[in-house]
Amino acid sequence: MDRRLQNSGLVLRIGGALSVGAFVLAWQIISTSGLISTVLLPSPLAVIEALVRVSENGYRGTTLLGDALVTSARCLAGFALATIVGVPFGLAMGSSKRLAASFNYIIQFLRPLPPLSYMILLILWFGASEMSKVVLLFLTAFPIIVSAAMAGVRNVQGRRLQAARMLGASQHQIFWHVTLPSSLPLIFTGLKIAFAAAFQTVVAAELLTAQSGLGWMVLSASKYLQNALVILGVILLGLIGMTFSRLLHAADLRFIHWRGID
Amino acid sequence: MRAPPWLFTLVSIVAIIALWVGVTAAGLVSPLFLPSPAQVWSGAVDLFETGYNGTSLLHHIGISLVRVLAGFGTGAVVGTMVGLAMGSWRGFNVAVEPYIEFLRPLPQLGYLVLLIIWFGIGETSKIVLLFLTALPVAAVAARDGVLSVPAQRIRAARMLGANPRQIFFRVVLPSALPEIFIGMRLAIGLVYATLIAAEILAGSDGIGWVVFNAGQFLRADYVFVGVIIIGLMGLILDRTLVLAERRIVHWAGR
Numbered sequence: 251m252d253r254r255l256q257n258s259g260l261v262l263r264i265g266g267a268l269s270v271g272a273f274v275l276a277w278q279i280i281s282t283s284g285l286i287s288t289v290l291l292p293s294p295l296a297v298i299e300a301l302v303r304v305s306e307n308g309y310r311g312t313t314l315l316g317d318a319l320v321t322s323a324r325c326l327a328g329f330a331l332a333t334i335v336g337v338p339f340g341l342a343m344g345s346s347k348r349l350a351a352s353f354n355y356i357i358q359f360l361r362p363l364p365p366l367s368y369m370i371l372l373i374l375w376f377g378a379s380e381m382s383k384v385v386l387l388f389l390t391a392f393p394i395i396v397s398a399a400m401a402g403v404r405n406v407q408g409r410r411l412q413a414a415r416m417l418g419a420s421q422h423q424i425f426w427h428v429t430l431p432s433s434l435p436l437i438f439t440g441l442k443i444a445f446a447a448a449f450q451t452v453v454a455a456e457l458l459t460a461q462s463g464l465g466w467m468v469l470s471a472s473k474y475l476q477n478a479l480v481i482l483g484v485i486l487l488g489l490i491g492m493t494f495s496r497l498l499h500a501a502d503l504r505f506i507h508w509r510g511i512d
Numbered sequence: 513m514r515a516p517p518w519l520f521t522l523v524s525i526v527a528i529i530a531l532w533v534g535v536t537a538a539g540l541v542s543p544l545f546l547p548s549p550a551q552v553w554s555g556a557v558d559l560f561e562t563g564y565n566g567t568s569l570l571h572h573i574g575i576s577l578v579r580v581l582a583g584f585g586t587g588a589v590v591g592t593m594v595g596l597a598m599g600s601w602r603g604f605n606v607a608v609e610p611y612i613e614f615l616r617p618l619p620q621l622g623y624l625v626l627l628i629i630w631f632g633i634g635e636t637s638k639i640v641l642l643f644l645t646a647l648p649v650a651a652v653a654a655r656d657g658v659l660s661v662p663a664q665r666i667r668a669a670r671m672l673g674a675n676p677r678q679i680f681f682r683v684v685l686p687s688a689l690p691e692i693f694i695g696m697r698l699a700i701g702l703v704y705a706t707l708i709a710a711e712i713l714a715g716s717d718g719i720g721w722v723v724f725n726a727g728q729f730l731r732a733d734y735v736f737v738g739v740i741i742i743g744l745m746g747l748i749l750d751r752t753l754v755l756a757e758r759r760i761v762h763w764a765g766r
Contacts, residue, residue: 265606351517352524364705366712367742370727371735374545453619454709472625480626488618
């Protein structure tokens with residue numbers, strides 16, 4: 251088992267590259283052979299062509315970079331707001347039983363609710379504007395982040411708090427030097443989950459109501475059967491989502507260097 | 513005397529309902545945007561008695577459940593098998609991992625559009641979508657489950673003369689099951705959220721479609737009822753899995 255865990259990075263990368271290379275090659279061969287209509291399944295080359303064409307000319311009055319930025323900006327706006335409000339709120343709920351009792355049931359009702367189910371309400375209330383999308387993403391990420399911060403505070407080991415108290419730390423010091431650092435690993439795990447959820451939701455929301463963004467581009471291209479563009483959009487969305495998750499993960503490793511040390 | 517925490521929950525619930533009643537009764541918000549509790553209740557009675565758009569509500573709930581179970585069932589079974597193979601066989605892991613790692617963060621709704629072009633707008637595209645949603649989550653959980661089996665358990669079994677087959681079924685699989693179940697819970701939540709979105713985008717029935725369609729006709733009372741039903745259904749799906757887990761994996765944590 252131990253040896254298997256050490257799938258050295260190099261083997262993994264070379265093997266992975268070979269596997270992906272073989273897949274793309276098979277895809278190109280199937281498209282060229284005409285087994286499947288290229289309208290349904292454009293070849294990898296057609297996808298690259300679409301990338302070049304759209305980066306040069308844009309798509310229906312929007313640029314590819316602009317669409318990618320709009321999608322990212324919406325997602326980050328909702329996520330950032332949820333982080334700024336959710337982390338302090340969750341920490342407070344973790345510290346105060348009364349606060350938790352007053353609001354936890356709302357959070358726990360919202361958390362498993364599919365965000366798209368109440369999107370139509372947000373559209374009714376805020377219009378099909380940026381506002382309704384940012385509120386939607388906020389509501390997607392917020393309960394996850396609050397729950398993580400609350401769990402983080404509650405999981406702080408009692409003996410750490412007792413030790414700090416015994417050494418004469420004030421409430422203020424205990425919070426900043428014991429509770430917060432001890433709960434940060436769980437908070438970061440929550441942030442990663444919340445981001446993934448927000449990213450799924452932003453794409454769904456763009457498919458429904460947007461006039462810009464990569465999700466909108468994918469839907470619009472599919473209506474005109476421009477499948478190369480659809481595939482390109484999906485791949486770009488995957489890459490953007492992956493990049494942001496990696497960044498969060500890197501920030502986690504960097505800032506929470508005490509994770510797993512007890 | 514200190515008030516017990518449940519009192520705060522009660523006060524908070526009462527306060528919210530009072531605020532809701534107050535705001536709607538005073539006419540501060542149009543009932544088109546925020547129906548009163550009474551309107552939501554009569555909307556619920558209406559929906560359950562006469563159905564929505566000529567189809568009974570139970571039909572919509574039922575079809576959504578069938579889709580979730582079909583997509584989740586196939587995706588979780590295939591995903592778990594792929595994950596077990598990935599955990600047990602290094603070469604397979606190296607070959608398959610890039611796809612799983614790419615599929616996992618991919619927004620499902622993005623490729624729903626492609627699936628619709630390929631499989632039509634009917635049930636097939638939705639179930640394939642849910643299958644692809646559940647598969648990578650289940651696969652990663654099963655692989656990590658296999659990889660985290662304590663090595664001494666396997667060595668002990670080997671020393672006692674177990675063959676690879678016995679080791680897999682008697683040691684590796686039972687040890688990996690708790691993690692597999694964690695993956696299943698994640699997967700069903702994701703599948704459910706994806707289904708609701710898919711019904712909104714490309715459905716003509718199902719509970720997700722009901723909510724969205726009612727919203728488009730400004731029936732906010734129906735929307736409230738629908739959102740509550742969707743929340744309860746999600747809760748039931750999750751609780752069912754937890755119960756199954758307790759039943760099947762009674763050795764978890766030991």
